[in-house]
Structures are given as C-alpha cells and as structure tokens.
Amino acid sequence: MLSKPAPYARPFWLTRWRLTALYASTMGAILTATAIGFYLAMAQDHRREIDHRLETVASTLHDSLEPSLNQPGQLTPLVLQILPDLCTTSAGCSAPPDRHVLGLLHQQGYYLRLLDLSGQRVAIAGDPPDQVIHPTGAGLHTLHKADGATYRQMSLPLKNAEGIPWGYLQVGSSLEMLDQHLSWVRWALLLGLPLALGLVWAVSWWVAGLAIRPAYRAYRQIQQFTADAAHELRTPLAAIRLSTESASRDKPMATTEAQGVLQVVNRQTQRLTTLVNDLLILSRLEQADDRSAPTQVCMPDLVKDIEEEFSALALTKGIHLTTVAPDAKTLTVRGHESELYRLLLNIVGNALEYTPKGGHVTIRLTPRDRYALINVEDTGIGIAPPEQAKIFDRFYRVNPDRSRHTGGSGLGLAIARAIAQAHGGDIQVKSVVGKGSCFTIQLPRAT
Template identity: 55%
Template sequence: MKHNRVFHTTRLRLAGLYAGTMGFILTLCAVGFYEAMAYSHVSELNHRIESVAGTLHDGLEASLQQPGKLEPIVQEFIPSLCIARTTCAYKSTATHYLGVFQEYGYYIRFVTLSGQLLASAGEIPTDLPVRVETEPWQTLEAPDRTRYKQLSLLLKTANQDAWGYMQVGRSLSDIDGHMVWVRLILLIGLPTAMLLVAIASWWLAGQAMLPVYRSYRQMQQFTADAAHELRTPLATIRANLESTLTPDATDADAWDTLRTVERQNGRLSRLVHDLLVLSRVDLQGLPAKQESCNLNDLVNDLVEEFSALAIASNISLTADIQTNTPITVFGSEEQLYRLVANLITNAIQYTPASGQVIVHLKRDDHHALIQVQDTGIGIPSKEQARIFDRFYRVNSDRSRHTGGAGLGLAIAQAIAKAHQGTIQVKSELGKGSTFTVQLPLRKDK
C-alpha cells in the first residue's frame, strides 16, 4: 500500500481526519476539565466566604449606631481587630470567628462609604488595595501578584442608615498553585495524547483501507489474468488468419486455419461462460427457483460422465457412496453439478497416468460431505491459501496441458458459499489432494 501513491495519500488524509477529530475532542475535554475544576474550586471558596460573611454581618449589624464609627462591642466580638493607623499586636484570646480566620487564611476589613479603611483582622497584606464597588464580589491582586477573592457587604445601623462596608476575603494562592499544576499536566499530556492518537490514526487508517486495497489488488490481478487469457487465443487466431490470407495459401491451409480458429473460439467461449457464471453467483447467489437435490444420483451421474475422460488419461475414476439412504440438499442442481464437475475435472487434470480419483459421499448429523480425492501432484502448503483465487495457478502455471483458465476452483467455492456451505483442501506435495465440500442437509418440513 505504501508504494501506491493514491492509497498512501488517501491513508494520510484519513489518518489526518481521525487525528484531527480526536484532537478536537481531546482539546475540548481538556479545556472543559480545566474550567470545571477551576469553577468547582472557586465556587466552593465563594460559598465559604458567603457563610463566614453572612454570620459576621448578622452578628455585627445590630450593634452599629453611628455611620463610619466602630463601637467597642465590635472589638469585643472580634478581639484581634486592628484599628487603622494603630499598632496591633496579636491576641491569643480568640472567638469562633477569629479561629476561622486564622485556620483558613480569611481576612475581614471595615471600610467607610467613602472607601477609608477603619479596621481589619485576619491574614491580610498591608498593601492590598481598598475598593468600594457596587458589585459585591471582587478579585484583588497584591503587588506580589497574589490574588484575593473578596465579598463586600453593606452594613447598616440600627436605624437602617448606611454605615459602611464589611469586606471578607481569602487568598487564592492555593487554588492558583493547584491550577498551575493542572495546566502543566494538560500542556504536557495533551500533546503526548495527540502524538499517540496520530500514531493510532495512521494504524487504524491502514487497517480500514486494507480490505479496499486487497480488492483493488485483486481487481488488478483479475484484469491482468483476463488480458493474458484473452490475448493468447486472439494472437493465435490472428497469426493463422495472416498466414492463410497470403497469396500462396492453399485450401488445406485454410481448413487448418479454420479448425484452429474454431478451437480458440471455443476457449474464448468457455472463458466468457466461466466469467459469467462467477458474476451471476456473486451478484445473485442462488436462483429464485430452488429444488431438492439428490447427491447420490448427482455423484453417480458425474462419475459416469467423466469416465471417458479418465480412461483417456489412464486414470481410475470411482464413486464411494457410504450410505444407501439418499442424501438430499436444497439448492440449484445445475450449480451443484457444476461444483462437483469442476472438482473432478481439476483432479483428473493434475493426476498423472495410472493415478486414481475417488469421489466420496457421506453425511453427518447436519451436513452432506462430498470429497474428491486424487493421487496427483499435490499442492505446496504455501499455495493452498490462494488456490481458490480467480485465475490463480500453482507456480503461475499457464501451460495448456492442464487446460482451463484457473477459474474452476473459484467457481466451485462461489457455488459452495451460495449454498451456505464450505470447501476446503488438504494436500501433500507428491501424494495428492482432497477437496471437501460441506453442504447443509435439507430440513424436512
């Protein structure tokens, strides 16, 4: 396949289509996985911030009296609260809320309506910008490029006047660090997966095209063999006609030429007939009209018919029917007759003088078995796999003493398959061959 430019190009395109499709799907999956993981982490963090901020908001809002002023009770509520522009020292006395800040890295800030920082608590960098925005959620970035997720809630006094903002946030450094590793894994894993997909795509494209390529090669071989078989008789006819049409040709030469033309025309007719039989069996299978076929009578008739040919070749041809009960199958008697006839003809052609050909007929529980056994030249084991190919001859033997065009066994196999049967060969070089046809028995209604 690699030496054929058309198939090689098609394989490249098919592999590219496979790889491109799988690459697109893998990329979508990778991006989806990354976004889903990032969304999951951020959603979980937002939920925690909302929970902490909601609890603090509900606990503090009732104690606020004057806008922009922290009441002493707030410092009692959050002992670690550090007032802006004062020196703060860490206090070990901690409430539940302070414990949450210290354990999970949260911070809290109190900001006036104008954006002035009043106090803060928790793990918060001193240079984190203070923003007052209408949107409750903000993502802030410190000078060291550490990102923070922050929720701003409006606080009101007991008289429902706007007091200022409470901002609760947390660092995103652990989430960002985790996502960096995820990106690194995807950046390394995705190209590696794409490379493996490309290799697999090339192999799969080859496997997908292999039956097509084999069919293409068989078609090429069929064309070459058919051309060879047609060229020989046509060349013979032309040569004889040219010799006959010379001025010196006699009536005897003309008669010899006509007889040669008749023989070659017969060869061409048989070749065309065999090709038509193969085509008909391939396209149509069994004929619409089928019947019960008695294989006992069929074998006896064929042995009797080919006895003259066997005697002329000094070969013993006998039938061995191993049951007195009629063995019947359902199908086309004409095609089955042709199947067994081809096997007998093949056996006689490849069996030397004084040899023997035996046609066995027997049955098992579900099948009829026809075996054509000869003591001929045998078939090499490496050739047996191709013996049923059209126009195929062992060792490319195209000499005329064996007759035929190499289509007999191909026709026999096609007929056997059309009858839901099989045909097999066992052969040993120099000792002979046995062709076994297995056909399903007729089922009595």
C-alpha cells in the same frame, strides 16, 4: 502496512494521507474542545466554591455582629469577644485566641475588614490587600494588587441593634492557590495536548492503513487479474491470427490444409469461449444482487448426477469412481443447483484429470452439525505444500503446460471456491505429493 508505493499505488498513499489528516483533525478538534471545556469548567467550579465560602462566612459574621453593634463606626467589647483577633485602629492587635467563632479566617489567604460609613478602616483580621472597595459596592468583587496578586471579596452593609447603619463588613480570600493550581493545569494541558495529538496522528495513520488495505488489495488483484486475462487471451488470439495470415498469404489451399486451419481456429475459439464464460461466471458470483433466489438442493441427487456425468470418462481412463453417502439420504443445502453442480463438476473433473490409470476417486457426502461436508479424495499426483495456498487463485496452474494442453483456463478452482463462498461455505485442500489429494467442501445445511 503498505509497502513503499510504486507509481500506480501513489493514489492510495495520497488517500491514506487524506484519511489520516481527516481522522487526526477531527479527533484533535474534539480533544482540544474537551480540554478547553474541562479547564473552564474546573476553574468555574473552584471559583464558585470560593464564592460560596465567602458568602457563608460573611453572612454568618453579619448575623453575629449586628446585635453586638452600638454607635456607628465604633466597636463594642462584645464584638471583640466574638472576634478577639481583630486589629483595631486604636488599640492595635490582641493575641490570637486558641479558637474563635470562625476558624476559617485563620486559613492562609483569608481576611476580614470592618469599615465605618465613610469607608475608613475600623478593624482588620488577616492580611487584606491595600485596595478597598467603596462601601457602596456591596456584593462579590475581584481585587487586583500592583504585584499581580488577585483577591475575591464579599462586602455587606452592617446595622446596629436599632437598625441604624453602622458601617460595612468585608470578607475576602486570596486567589493565589487557585491561580497556581490553574497555572499547573494549563501547563499540563499545553504539554499533554500535543502529545495526545501526536498519538492521535499515529493511531489515525494506522487506522487509515487498515481502512485502505482491502481497497489496495482489491486493486492489486484487479491488476493481476487483468494481466493474467490478457495473457490468456493473447495465446489463442495469436494462434488464430497466425493461422489466418498464413492462409491469406499462401496460394489457394488444398482442402486438407484449409480443414487444418479451420480446426486450429475452431479449437482456439473454443478456448476463448470457455475463458469468457468462466469470467462471466466469476463476475456474476461477485454480484449477489444479480443472482436468482436460492432453492432447496438435494445433495445426494446432485452427487449422483456428477457420478453419472464422469462415469464414462473414469471408465475410459481406468479410474475407479465411487460415491459414498450412507447417512445423507435427505441432506439438503439452500442454494442454486446449477452453481453447486458446477462446483462439484470442477473439483471432480480436476481429481480425474490428475489421477493416473488404476487410481481411485471417491466422492464422500457427510452431514456434520449445521453443515454438509463433501470430500473429493483421489490417489493422484498430489500438490506440493507451497502451491496448495495458490491453487484457488485465478489463472494459477500447478502444471501450466499440461493445463493448457487439456484446454483448461486456470479458473476452475477459483470458480469452485467463489461458488462455495457465495453459498456461505468454503473449500479446503489437503494433499501429499505422490499420494493424492482431498478437497473438502463445506456448505451450510438448509433449515
């Protein structure tokens, strides 16, 4: 999570809120549409099932009753045998049998009605609603009672054995169970959907934080980098300005004094040039599209060149510089030779700088599976554990006074890591204060 926003970080918080609103609204719309679609599909499926049952029962009864019918509007004993639980308008209701041809009518909510040609009730079974669909209204209908109860009814015309119209058959079912079930589903969706949307909002806030964190971190790094670069540039520029102002205010200077001023200006100009060149290198490494095509780099030759480069400095400081590469005579890395040279130059240069007289610096080249390992070991002053994670940061110096005295810009190790990472590798450091350090460079081998 991001910390409480400072004024400069407020745009990132606004962006996070906008991302959260975008994610949450999108997911909320999808969830709402899905919930509505689920409810409508489930309701339609249940109604289709009820309609299918009514059509099946009505068709079965229709086919069973028509051969048993005689005079229009009158029931025959055979009809009463087929449906012994009918309540007729003349004889009333008989006792329900143990079983009959359609046990579905005994289920709660189902009913049957027989009507004559004028629409008058001849017989009923079950508990039909008071409303009667006119006989001409054959097919499926939805009925509504005054108390709000809803029924679904199937109506079919009946004929006797001679094909003469006899009356009408109505089979229906109460939709109370379905309405209760759909009401429960609606409440579940109405209560569950806000909870789901709340969870979506929380997750969207977390995801937006993850999405914006790299940009925020890069922004902070740019801010820190700008501040550090300004600080590094200010020192030599101030020295140059003071020297030139001093020279312009004084009387005509002697040759010795003029040479001193020029030496200060030249020295500070060199520091500025080194700093600008290092910044350009870092910028180029971060823009992969601007780099040239990589080539095969022979690492033993490169390490040998580094040893020759520093041999005079090591001899002057009284440091034993050695190279060990017993099993790496043909070890190659695919990359840019000038950049890899700069990588080793910075690491070995640092090792020599912080190793006292009589110490040892060893460059060890070893093939390891798919990688080339380069260990630069020294017996120098070492690096304290809290500072080991910071030494690859730009402009960070373990000993600022000493680094500035030697002309260092504080970008050497940052450039080294950037080069290693640009080649698909990395740099790690292990160090013990007072005993020395070991920098391990890991680079992918050329296939």
